[in-house]
Amino acid sequence: MxxxxxxxxxxxxxxxxxxxxxxxxxxxxxxxxxxxxxxxxxxxxxxxxxxxxxxxxxxCPPYQTVLSLLEQRIQKETHGGHLPTRLKGLDKALCGGIPFGVLTELVGPAGIGKTQFCMKLSLLASLPEAYGGLNGRVIYIDVESKLSSRRIIEIGAESLPEIFHIKGMAQEMAGRILVLRPSSLLELTESLQQIKVSIFQHQVKLLVIDSMAAAVSRDYGHAAPRQHPLGWHISFIKSLAESSRIPVVVTNQVRSQSRDEACQYAFQEQSKRKASEAPAGYDSHLVAALGIHWAHAVTIRLVLEAKSGQRFIKLAKSPISPPIAFPFTITSSGISLLNDDGQELKGTEISTIQYQGFHKDIFL
Incomplete structure (x- = not known):
């Protein structure tokens, strides 16, 4: 214009x-x-x-047909790429893995496996291309200091033994994962500003922020501020993903959903009543902590949840796939799917975050 x-x-x-x-x-x-x-x-x-x-x-932009838009998307994805998670069913649903150039969110309760997922992705991004990796560096912003160097080496040795047994390979891959530990939202902001140049200069192939919600809660507590504190961060991270064409993965925590949030409209009252009749110990009122502004910025949302003692990874938001859930477990080699077929989700299953009958195991 x-x-x-x-x-x-x-x-x-x-x-x-x-x-x-x-x-x-x-x-x-x-x-x-x-x-x-x-x-x-x-x-x-x-x-x-x-x-x-x-x-x-x-x-003014000309009209476009659905066919031309489809051709553009295919071309963009061909030149964009994905970081395979090596979880066969999930990679298939995502058409190859975690996509480049967009924001992917992992949301779920504490101890469910979000950091486990991020550590495995970091290893895969640092993996040589000959073994299916991206052969690059990773910037891991570890807000809660949950990243464990010992655990990363364990995951690598158990899941990639043919590579980690090569002399010096474990040290080389571990040396490619650059860790920052900001203690406040201000320090996180400064870290993001500093890494913009580093991404291009040092062949960074993955950015992980674990977790964005923790940085906000340190400054604002659990009460949501009147004005959204992440306006700049949302724009900056999306721009960073698009300009660098790398996968950006951000973890998000959960919080309890208030009645006002759950029942903004009259037709939601019925679902609210049904939820209140759930069995004891079942918390069906968990929502992503960062709210609607953040949710709109996310292209892919993966929800990690638990019900009846079983963990699930749920593809809750994607422009290319229907909502689908896969049962998973955590072993010494990281996250593993129990089956690759998955179960398509409908109705409230898509947006709810469940945490029922679950006890943390040794993998935190």
Whole structure:
């Protein structure tokens, strides 16, 4: 819309009139009605209509067909790529793994396996390309100091024995994972500003922030601030993902859902009553901690939850896949799916976060 009128090939007579009235861009011209332009330019309706049609044709985006959009998406994905999680069913649902250039969120209760997932992804990103990795560095922003170097080596040795048994490979891969530990939202902000250049200079192939919600809670506590504190961070991280074309993975915590949040509309009262009848020990009122502003910024949302003593990883939001859940367990080699088929989700199953009958094991 900032296209200059002088570059649009308008008839010289009408172009000179626009210039004389200090209307120099398409945006300025199209912000006025044809009758307002007639009065301002002192020319006839036919000349104004012809000029507006010409300006609109050049400045406004043309119509596109669904076929052309599909072709563009395929081309973008081909040049974009994915980081495979090596969880076969999940990779299939994600059309290859964690996508480049967008924001992927892991949300779930404490101890459910979010950090385990992030540590495995970090290893896979640092893996040589010959073994299916990205052969790059990883920046891991460890807000809660949960990353364990011992556990990373254990996951690598158990899940990638053919690689970790090569002399010096474990040290080389571990040396590619760069860890930052900001103690506040301000320090997190400074870290993000500093790594923007590092991503391009040091062949960084994955950015992990574990967890964004923890940084906010340190400054604001568990009560949500009146104004969303992550406006700048949302824009910056999305821009960083798009410009660098790397996968960006951010973990998010959960919080209890208030009645006001659960029942904003009359038709939600019935589901609220059903939820209140759930068995004892069943918490069906957990929601992602960072709220709706953050949720809109996320392209892929993976929910890690538990019910009846079983963990599930749920693809709750994706532009390319229906909602689907996979049962998983955590072993010495990291997260493993119990089956690759998954179960398609419907209704409230998509958005709820369950945490029932579950006890933490030794893998924190």
């Amino acid at each position: 900032e296209t200059k009128l002088k570059d649009m090939g308008l008839p010289k007579s009408i172009a000179n009139v626009f210039a004389a009235r200090n209307i120099t861009t398409a945006k300025e011209a199209l912000s006025l009605t044809e009758f307002e332009l007639m009065q301002l330019l002192d020319v006839g309706l036919a000349d104004v209509a012809s000029a507006v049609a010409r300006i609109s044709e050049i400045a």
